[in-house]
Amino acid sequence: MFALKNILDIMKQDIFAQHLGIRIVEAGEGQARGEMLAGEVHLNSLGIVHGGAIFSLADTTFAAASNSHQATAVAVNVTISYCKAAHKGMLYAWAKEISLNRRLATYLIEIKDEQENLIALFQGTVYRKEYS
Amino acid sequence: MFALKNILDIMKQDIFAQHLGIRIVEAGEGQARGEMLAGEVHLNSLGIVHGGAIFSLADTTFAAASNSHQATAVAVNVTISYCKAAHKGMLYAWAKEISLNRRLATYLIEIKDEQENLIALFQGTVYRKEYS
Amino acid sequence: MFALKNILDIMKQDIFAQHLGIRIVEAGEGQARGEMLAGEVHLNSLGIVHGGAIFSLADTTFAAASNSHQATAVAVNVTISYCKAAHKGMLYAWAKEISLNRRLATYLIEIKDEQENLIALFQGTVYRKEYS
């Protein structure tokens, strides 16, 4: 397994995540936590947080969790269900590993707001490319 | 149906899409086309275009297509399959309507690169909130 | 909410579920449990339980959970991730409600075998048609 420090260092090289203000605050052993302060820049034309911003927070946290083992994991398939509109404020993502095989692994990521409302549920599968 | 001009005007109020450089170039009658010049800012820690950036391009094009009728459409569920890694350069999204009911509608969005490679396939369903 | 008896009575009218040997053993308040004894008839050409049989068990349990409130719920979108091949023997499905809105609700269904291995994870959204 990568040391926690390593996976956090890798995530710091994620320019897109930084552009959106996404931070990985914890990662290791198939789990990760991420957060994003949703502001003006994350809003869509309806004035609520854009689905792509919510997805990006979840996806980055998913990447942190799935790359916390000794293999490079790339996303194959993702499904997101939007449960509640999100407004400006902190959003939190929590990724947990549901299944881990040699080549494939599946994760479930919950995205919640400050009031602990479930904003979206994200289910993703990675292909694990190599063992380093 | 909204006039094309209207839906394009609405999309211009999408601050998040603008922040990522996403442009809707065509929209109407359940279809839409979008594009994004993927640059440094869209890359992840592996140096390829972030899944969240690809998703956001597809999602914005999906929003343009699904809001081209006289109802406010909000995303319920989306699935994205990543077929090929994307590098810096233009990315194109094309959304078409697969099914349209009174309250629900389903769209399929293809994301391709400049060489016409399929980068991802996005299947999304909206809930149609009101008739204006 | 339907009384437990009512939802179980409704599920008994599910001819397809009976044809596959699917039984709902518990349902109410957005939750449900189902089971199926996977036998020769549920196998595919590889000699393992067919993805359609696993899906049908999950889908029937999802229907029981989502129809346990006073509204007719119909499936809009479903995603299933297959985590492990299933062999002959008992399969168990457990559906729980993740999100409940006036018109839409989302459920997560785990399918496990007798050894508690996770066989598949099913995420489904329903549209709630009417209040009776």
Place this chain on the structure above:
Amino acid sequence: MFALKNILDIMKQDIFAQHLGIRIVEAGEGQARGEMLAGEVHLNSLGIVHGGAIFSLADTTFAAASNSHQATAVAVNVTISYCKAAHKGMLYAWAKEISLNRRLATYLIEIKDEQENLIALFQGTVYRKEYS
């Protein structure tokens, strides 16, 4: 590629598909066509074709298409969007290959009724286990 005859022979060993009356009528080069006569036995408690029956038709056609190359393909992830309720009568599935990589491939399967109505759209990804 398997000869068409071979893949059709393999599909005949799919006991579950036969139990549901699913027939693969064409398969090869990443494509396949399947059909099923939906009768009393395929109905759910609402008197319409069970989501699991529709899924199983699509899934079997997906298996035929994805196993038409020289590799054993197993389903990783599937999403199905239900567009219209199906009634008794013939249902048709058409699977086409969207993307084919060494280890992963993605397919899109349309399910239609006799009137050419789109009943459901199925998007599935397989993992390709071995080259024979």
